[in-house]
Amino acid sequence: MPVIRTVVSDETYASLSRKQRKAGLLSISALFLSKCNETADDAEADKIVRRAFKLAACKPPGEEFRVQVLFPPATWEEFSKGARLRSGRIFKAETNAGQRGIRAVRTSGSNHQFYIRSNAHEQD
Template identity: 50%
Template structure:
């Protein structure tokens, strides 16, 4: 995979963050992909997982959560359903790799996977 970096001033970045929020995508990078017409559920899911892992790592050891708990309600609902489902599978695979200090905990009665910050 290739990485593209774009340098910009604070004002431009703030504008792009506002546009990203309006568009309901997880990052400015995803906004660029969306505006170029190449954002797919898989790419959006990848961005969701990347942000979720970063958010989960900032929580205290012992914190139990669902993937959606790492986002605001409005932020989570702004993602497409396909991207949310794919992100759930991808996040589970990342946790199973045991390299992020997270582990699967339990499943709820509605079959939602819970995770716990292990270290």
């Protein structure tokens, strides 16, 4: 994936950072994309997934969880709906690959996927 780098002054960075937080976006890059009417859902979803795996690693083995409950409710609501949905699909695909020590265990009646962190001695 290509990376775009922009060098700015400290004042410009502070201004962009305020605008990004006010818009409820995760990064200044997401702010740039939204201002250009480009979708930031892919980048935002990738960030959600990375954070979710870090948070899931802190869960006790065998405890069921949903991706959404790994985040404080206010933080989860700040993510765009498209990014939340996409992050769920990415998270499930990565757990299905069996590389993260987390596995899908069941789907609720409302179609929410539940996961557990495997014990270190278990094989996925």
